[in-house]
Amino acid sequence: MIPKFIEHIGIAVENLEESIAYYENVLGLSCYAIEEVKDQKVKTAFFKVGQTKIELLEATSDDSPIAKYIAKKGPGVHHLAFAVDHLEEQLKTIENKGVDLIDKTPRKGAEGLDIAFLHPKSTNGVLTELCENKQQ
Ligand code: ZN
Numbered sequence: 001m002i003p004k005f006i007e008h009i010g011i012a013v014e015n016l017e018e019s020i021a022y023y024e025n026v027l028g029l030s031c032y033a034i035e036e037v038k039d040q041k042v043k044t045a046f047f048k049v050g051q052t053k054i055e056l057l058e059a060t061s062d063d064s065p066i067a068k069y070i071a072k073k074g075p076g077v078h079h080l081a082f083a084v085d086h087l088e089e090q091l092k093t094i095e096n097k098g099v100d101l102i103d104k105t106p107r108k109g110a111e112g113l114d115i116a117f118l119h120p121k122s123t124n125g126v127l128t129e130l131c132e133n134k135q136q
């Protein structure tokens with residue numbers, strides 16, 4: 001598998017509004033989308049830096065994976081997402097290489113992308129997301 005580019009960097013935040021203000025006022029980026037992903041219990045905010053996005057993630061419930069992450073590790077970089085083609089096939093290939101998959105088949109993420117996560121136990125501690133944009 002060869003990732004095409006870094007699709008986004010996911011950052012766990014405690015307060016979406018305050019975090020958006022930092023990216024806009026300090027870094028001069030502009031938030032172009034805010035979206036709630038109900039099945040992941042998160043609210044997301046997106047910024048573009050060239051081709052790569054920054055995805056801020058705020059928990060919408062105490063049992064959200066983001067709430068659990070922040071409770072354990074504090075706010076900060078949460079995951080790295082690579083853009084790939086043929087996600088479903090890629091997952092099979094990766095699983096055959098002995099990698100633990102959180103998602104054995106793709107599911108819908110923010111922005112209508114098909115996504116799947118690889119377990120950080122198998123990726124040197126970096127929660128890794130693969131994304132395919134079938135809308136292009
Ligand atoms: Zn993501």
